[in-house]
Amino acid sequence: MNLHLNNDQIDELLQATPGGKPNADENRKYLEDARRHLEGCTDCQMRMRAHEQAIDRLGSLKLNMPGVKGPMCPPEDVWVDVAAGIFRQDSNDLRTHAAQCDHCGPLLRQTKEDFAHDLTPEEERRITDLSSSTTDWQERLAVKIHDTQNLLPLVSPPKYRSPLLLRSLLAPWRLAFGGALIGLIMLGVRDYRRIAYLSAQNLEATAQIRHLEQSVLQQSTQIAQLTAESRRSSTPATASEPQTTGNVQIASLVLDPGLTRGIGELKRLAVPRGTDIAKITLRLEELPDGLLREDLVTADGETKWTQELRPSESQRKTNSLSLVLPVYILTPNDYQIVLSRQAPGGFERFATYTFRVTR
């Protein structure tokens, strides 16, 4: 019967380095037998080569340098916190992202390497050579920090003024100085008038700002009304074409949760000219109980919109939520909508939606 190496035996041959010393005589004999079989068997040689190629291909997955930054990549400083083991609410999401991203994964690796405790002999030598490694330097810095600490709580005590001070103030040269001072004060009065005029203008501008704030408030109320109306409607929109509601133009989009790996997969919200409102329907597998929060975040990590809500019965039936936004905040960009639910320590993220706005 023609017997061949099985996968475990191939595995052991692959793990055994040519110059390595097997632990036991029995193991050494076993490996020698396997090698001898391999030398004479073309089938097993072919299988061995295929396994070696698979190892090489897995090894080639590693990138030495970070790739191109994507629209969903967080700011680079984030990886310093993750690598340092500093707990963040979004630690799990960040880890998942780093595992799938050719830009952030290598950045995390580099930072982790910077934080590793083991030093190479070269690093050891360079650190020993530093001035900051000398006791003298460290003592000087300690004194500097200590002095800073001493200075902090010190508040100057009020100075004691004796009656003699008043008499000395009446000396002739002091009177001359006083005269000059009065002259300066007169000039100051003239400036004061100018300041009073500018203050009046300032007041006028403040009034205008208040007026504008009221207009914004009115607009916000209209948006809130539209949000409420859209929640009452149980049928989610399915197209990204603008709809007309009375005289209000609405662009709509339906999104499913999950991270988007490529630009091609991004759903697009086209906002035609004249559109006032964007209605984004978020589909969910299950709608959690309690208070929810919707955050609209740009690719740069800027939060553009936040609202807290309790889903209505109709939303629970359809397992979907609607986000109604004024289009002026949706400038062309890539966005993420983050849904969070209330948890004991604050809000906890449970779904993420990504999309792109085009005009």
Add this chain to the structure above:
Amino acid sequence: MESYSSISIEELVRRCAASQNSELWEEFVRRFQRLIATVILRTASRLGDSSKQTVDDLIQETYLKLCADDFRILRSFEQQHTDAFIGYVKAVAANVARDHFKASYTQKRGAGHVEHLDDDFVPAASDASAGSPKSIERAVLIQEVTQHLELCVAGPDQERNREIFWLYYRAGLSARAIADLPGVGLTTKGVESIILRITKELRERMAEPKLGVRDQVRRGPEGFLPA
């Protein structure tokens, strides 16, 4: 004189924040010197200038940053675990170095300065850019590995195990570095064992399709004959 070399990091941090003793600060500087110097030296080497002067200056800046704002950082860490403080010191050191090089690059390039480009300038696609032969090849490989990987991970921890696999092979993190990440909840040995198990199964799946059906039939039962 009291010796501070034997007190714990938590105690040292607590006492430094509360008392005005320069000897405590000497111990603090001495204790964290190696850690801060390591992070600064590596970050500076990677970002360009790791001269003695620059590294010493950045080390000093890190200490001053830790003491800034009336020792707020030290006070906030009084009640926390040692590892948390060490992690924070690392993060402060790395950010000090990165901010320094970011600022110096901005100065060199000139803020607000726009370089002139010819109208017919067409940038060449680099190897890393989407659409280059290398990146297409890479995308195909990732897709192939993903398909095999789906068959190799199962059970309640499949999501975590899949992440560990990619962090190891794609991001290039060591098993120890993965185990150290917040939320992984495994020892280095645990991570190594997951990687070994998945790699073995994945390698077999990647290698076997290369052998034709004819070869499989010809090969017969496995288990070689000893010499």
